[in-house]
Amino acid sequence: MSNSLRRLWRWVTWTWNPASEREASTAIVENLWLHWFPAKVDEKSFGWRYSLWLGAVSAFLFLILVVTGVLLMFFYVPSTERAYWSIKDIDYVVGFGWLLRNQHRWAAHLMVLVVFLHMLRVFFAGAYRAPRAANWLVGLALLLLTLLLSFTGYLLPWDQLAFWAVTVGTNIAKEVPFVGDGLRFVLLGGTEIGQSALVRFYVLHVVVLPVAVSVLFAYHMWRVRRDGGLAVTDPAAAPLPEPSPTAPVQGKTYSLFGVTPGTSLETRAARPQADDAAVASSPHLLRRLILVFLAVFTLTIILSLISGAPLEEAANPSVTPNPAKAPWYFLWLQELLAVTTIRLGGWTISGGFVGGILIPGVLLLAAAVWPFLDRSPLQTVGVWFPRERRLQNSVFALIALAIAILVLIGVLMRGPYWQLYWPWQAWPQLPSRL
Amino acid sequence: MSSVVEPERRRFLRRIGQWSVVAALSTQFAGVVRAFVPRVLYEPSKKFKLGKAAQYPEGVTFVPTHRLFVVRERNQFHVISAACTHLGCTVEWKEEGSQFDCPCHGSKFKADGERFAGPAPNGLPWYPLSLSGDGFLVVDSAKTVPSTYRFAVV
Numbered sequence: 140m141s142n143s144l145r146r147l148w149r150w151v152t153w154t155w156n157p158a159s160e161r162e163a164s165t166a167i168v169e170n171l172w173l174h175w176f177p178a179k180v181d182e183k184s185f186g187w188r189y190s191l192w193l194g195a196v197s198a199f200l201f202l203i204l205v206v207t208g209v210l211l212m213f214f215y216v217p218s219t220e221r222a223y224w225s226i227k228d229i230d231y232v233v234g235f236g237w238l239l240r241n242q243h244r245w246a247a248h249l250m251v252l253v254v255f256l257h258m259l260r261v262f263f264a265g266a267y268r269a270p271r272a273a274n275w276l277v278g279l280a281l282l283l284l285t286l287l288l289s290f291t292g293y294l295l296p297w298d299q300l301a302f303w304a305v306t307v308g309t310n311i312a313k314e315v316p317f318v319g320d321g322l323r324f325v326l327l328g329g330t331e332i333g334q335s336a337l338v339r340f341y342v343l344h345v346v347v348l349p350v351a352v353s354v355l356f357a358y359h360m361w362r363v364r365r366d367g368g369l370a371v372t373d374p375a376a377a378p379l380p381e382p383s384p385t386a387p388v389q390g391k392t393y394s395l396f397g398v399t400p401g402t403s404l405e406t407r408a409a410r411p412q413a414d415d416a417a418v419a420s421s422p423h424l425l426r427r428l429i430l431v432f433l434a435v436f437t438l439t440i441i442l443s444l445i446s447g448a449p450l451e452e453a454a455n456p457s458v459t460p461n462p463a464k465a466p467w468y469f470l471w472l473q474e475l476l477a478v479t480t481i482r483l484g485g486w487t488i489s490g491g492f493v494g495g496i497l498i499p500g501v502l503l504l505a506a507a508v509w510p511f512l513d514r515s516p517l518q519t520v521g522v523w524f525p526r527e528r529r530l531q532n533s534v535f536a537l538i539a540l541a542i543a544i545l546v547l548i549g550v551l552m553r554g555p556y557w558q559l560y561w562p563w564q565a566w567p568q569l570p571s572r573l
Numbered sequence: 574m575s576s577v578v579e580p581e582r583r584r585f586l587r588r589i590g591q592w593s594v595v596a597a598l599s600t601q602f603a604g605v606v607r608a609f610v611p612r613v614l615y616e617p618s619k620k621f622k623l624g625k626a627a628q629y630p631e632g633v634t635f636v637p638t639h640r641l642f643v644v645r646e647r648n649q650f651h652v653i654s655a656a657c658t659h660l661g662c663t664v665e666w667k668e669e670g671s672q673f674d675c676p677c678h679g680s681k682f683k684a685d686g687e688r689f690a691g692p693a694p695n696g697l698p699w700y701p702l703s704l705s706g707d708g709f710l711v712v713d714s715a716k717t718v719p720s721t722y723r724f725a726v727v
Contacts, residue, residue, distance in 0.1 A: 459677065476692065
């Protein structure tokens with residue numbers, strides 16, 4: 140009896156813990172979940188010090204957001220009259236609803252931060268160079284989608300915080316030249332922030348943007364494999380000649396439906412994986428991923444227990460809170476647009492355009508084209524802060540630091556009327572209603 | 574299976590077939606895109622009634638439901654928008670300084686709506702007034718008038 144139980148257990152779980160090299164390779168195609176992974180992974184990819192596993196962390200945060208998000212969807216109502224009260228229900232009535240909502244909010248904030256840090260890591264290690272330039276661009280798109288996801292989600296509670304943050308955000312959208320007004324009109328489904336805007340933001344937040352992220356994420360992962368794995372596995376030795384694709388060899392192709400005769404695969408790796416440096420994905424990669432997921436999940440739970448998702452008064456279009464702040468990841472933009480209104484004689488260029496559209500647009504464009512302009516030697520790919528890339532790494536770090544400082548100023552030091560206060564200084568008491 | 578040179582007629586018919594699919598899909602796609610541009614707005618009208626002229630005191634009165642200020646000087650009225658021209662926050666009237674202050678980024682406007690401090694690009698717009706048949710003030714927030722505008726009520 141116990142023998143057949145053991146056999147049953149083995150039959151269910153063998154792919155996760157293969158007993159031999161051959162089993163490890165077959166496991167990848169025998170198990171639906173494992174077919175994402177290559178049969179073997181270069182050991183250097185596992186280095187915590189190289190990648191900090193930031194990409195994996197952001198992917199797991201997205202997973203947590205999807206699961207908590209779907210659960211929240213059973214209780215949230217996207218109607219201007221009922222949204223606020225459905226959130227109150229989630230916080231106070233639904234069993235562990237407060238935990239669900241807190242975890243969703245913490246995972247969202249962390250995901251914006253981690254995706255940003257992941258971008259920094261990839262840049263500092265020069266891992267955006269060809270052939271990984273396409274993946275860098277996909278990564279930038281994923282960063283934008285993450286910010287949009289966070290922004291659309293921000294409106295849903297329909298409290299003062301949400302309403303005025305979106306007022307500021309959509310008025311920035313209006314500053315896009317030529318199409319600005321039309322863009323705002325379609326985004327809001329009207330001229331004011333109301334029911335149409337709430338439903339549009341809701342559908343964007345729960346369907347359109349997550350699907351877009353999923354599709355790009357799939358390509359992002361596939362691209363990593365096609366580009367020969369993480370950049371750290373590229374040889375840091377003498378520059379290699381442009382790899383010629385190996386001539387197809389009569390062999391076997393392992394497909395999902397079995398083994399068929401065919402031709403061998405062609406990858407763009409600078410050097411095919413040395414067998415001694417590669418280990419089976421199952422179980423080695425799998426175990427590390429499970430550990431990282433547990434760590435991320437535990438962190439979000441602990442944060443959810445310590446600090447709750449805020450909920451201010453119900454949205455009131457007549458009363459602007461003082462100060463009215465954008466979400467923290469947009470506060471650097473709000474800092475910029477408060478100071479970049481340019482007046483030349485009779486001409487005025489609104490800070491909303493300069494700080495809200497032009498500057499971030501230029502930064503994004505610069506990041507997008509940099510892989511094609513970078514002339515540093517290829518040996519520096521996959522290396523942290525190599526001497527040859529010191530200048531570009533310093534400039535990038537400085538820009539990232541400036542953004543971080545602006546965010547901190549916005550969070551800690553801006554008080555009523557956008558005046559500066561020390562974080563310990565008390566703000567003047569203002570009437571809460573006009 | 575086709576011969577080395579495809580007969581003109583066959584190629585022509587094939588092209589018509591392909592382009593008709595493109596045309597059909599494009600039209601459908603354009604229709605979908607158009608559907609997202611609202612045709613009907615379920616928003617309150619931009620032209621609306623306020624109260625009767627007599628109920629407004631001398632000076633500046635904030636009307637929260639429509640985000641504007643009604644300013645009365647004896648029997649002359651004018652209406653100034655309370656939405657800051659920077660990013661849309663509601664400005665506050667400061668009696669002491671005779672000015673409008675925006676809480677969001679510190680823009681300040683004089684009593685006539687002219688901007689004198691802060692990042693707002695323009696002054697606060699003025700809206701035209703009229704009188705309804707039953708004696709109520711009517712504001713048309715879809716139009717703007719210069720700051721020389723006054724609406725006299727006898």
